[in-house]
Amino acid sequence: MSGLPEPKPIREIGGIDRAAFEAEVRPARQPVVIRGLARDWPAVEAGRASPAAAIAYLKRFSHRQPVPAILGAPEIEGRFFYTPDLTALNFQRGQTPLDPFLDRLLRDQGAERPFAMAVQSIPLPELLPGFVDENAIDLLDASIVPRIWLGNEIRVATHYDLMENIGIVVAGRRRFTVFPPEQIANLYTGPFELTPAGTPVSLVDLAAPDLGRFPRFAAAAATAQSAVLEPGDAIYLPFHWWHGVDSLEPVNAFVNYWWNPAPAGLGNPYDALMLALMALRALPDDQRGVWRMLLDHYVFGANGDPVEHLPDAAKGVLGPVTPQLAARMRATLIDALQRQ
Incomplete structure (x- = not known):
């Protein structure tokens, strides 16, 4: 160089x-x-x-x-x-x-x-x-x-x-x-x-x-x-x-x-990045700041487990990802994208 x-x-x-x-x-x-x-x-x-x-x-x-x-x-x-x-x-x-x-x-x-x-x-x-x-x-x-x-x-x-x-x-x-x-x-x-x-x-x-x-x-x-x-x-x-x-x-x-040691059955993170580019990148600055806070809290655990106060049966998509839950989340996303 x-x-x-x-x-x-x-x-x-x-x-x-x-x-x-x-x-x-x-x-x-x-x-x-x-x-x-x-x-x-x-x-x-x-x-x-x-x-x-x-x-x-x-x-x-x-x-x-x-x-x-x-x-x-x-x-x-x-x-x-x-x-x-x-x-x-x-x-x-x-x-x-x-x-x-x-x-x-x-x-x-x-x-x-x-x-x-x-x-x-x-x-x-x-x-x-x-x-x-x-x-x-x-x-x-x-x-x-x-x-x-x-x-x-x-x-x-x-x-x-x-x-x-x-x-x-x-x-x-x-x-x-x-x-x-x-x-x-x-x-x-x-x-x-x-x-x-x-x-x-x-x-x-x-x-x-x-x-x-x-x-x-x-x-x-x-x-x-x-x-x-x-x-x-x-x-x-x-x-x-x-x-x-x-x-x-x-x-x-x-x-x-x-x-890749990530659990099988998860979505492709690149798809999530593409969806974020579509849904978040063009928002006003104040809204993007809020979404950054939410992603840090819910996805990246910046504040610890975001649902530690909930019983396991109530954690839903924020609980452990099972094959059944992953399939349901995938179907929900497909439906949401098709309605846009």
Whole structure:
């Protein structure tokens, strides 16, 4: 980040078991690099050997069905992002069989200005049946489905996930630059409805931050942490931590595990945010202040349990959320939206 202090290194740890991960790492709510977590994976051994060996290993499991892929012209220099007017994305989405995609990665290794290519976030059991049987970790519940990311030297804009995340480099190298959730005001997010991959992204180019246009980014940069991961290394990203990701080699493979410990059956918080934008954002200031107070009281418990004085049978939507109660609340909301 030119002209700004270098990011601090992300804290690193060595071997760790599931008990220590649950008791020490997750409660700290801080990103951690776990060096060598998957060093014994056959896929990682192939990735360390050479790009060709990594591709050959992946092709052992591939099938002929087309998979989603994205492609950007050489002019974007690997940065999947927006067009200059922020009204469209600067890449194309399409479908491709996996093997030709992998062959193209190898063929373009020496290209001076290659097209930016990526296959992103595909569940591994669907894309590469049998891969997980040979390459697995024991830090997480076996029900969490790993996903794979493949591509060349691409840059993913700083964004956040509404999940906790463990990611593992299989081939190539990846640089992660991370910021805590509270830096949202200093990261200058792009359009809410149009995003490269779901959640809003920062408009700041980490390789060349424009402080004239984005002056508050200097405050975010002061909180930044960064690390480069080699094959077999892993990173843990807590819920909502911002992260920009640079793939540093012409052939890259990455596996990640997303999970959310929130109770099943709840509504999507993003839907609630969208409803709040529709119902609250344009209110007069005095009314918004009242609603902020009510949300703090009833939703976020700023004053403790708002219904501790009520018997359990009378707590209703402010009591424990059961599947039956969640279904009733969902039906009420649907009815209310349809009547507007």
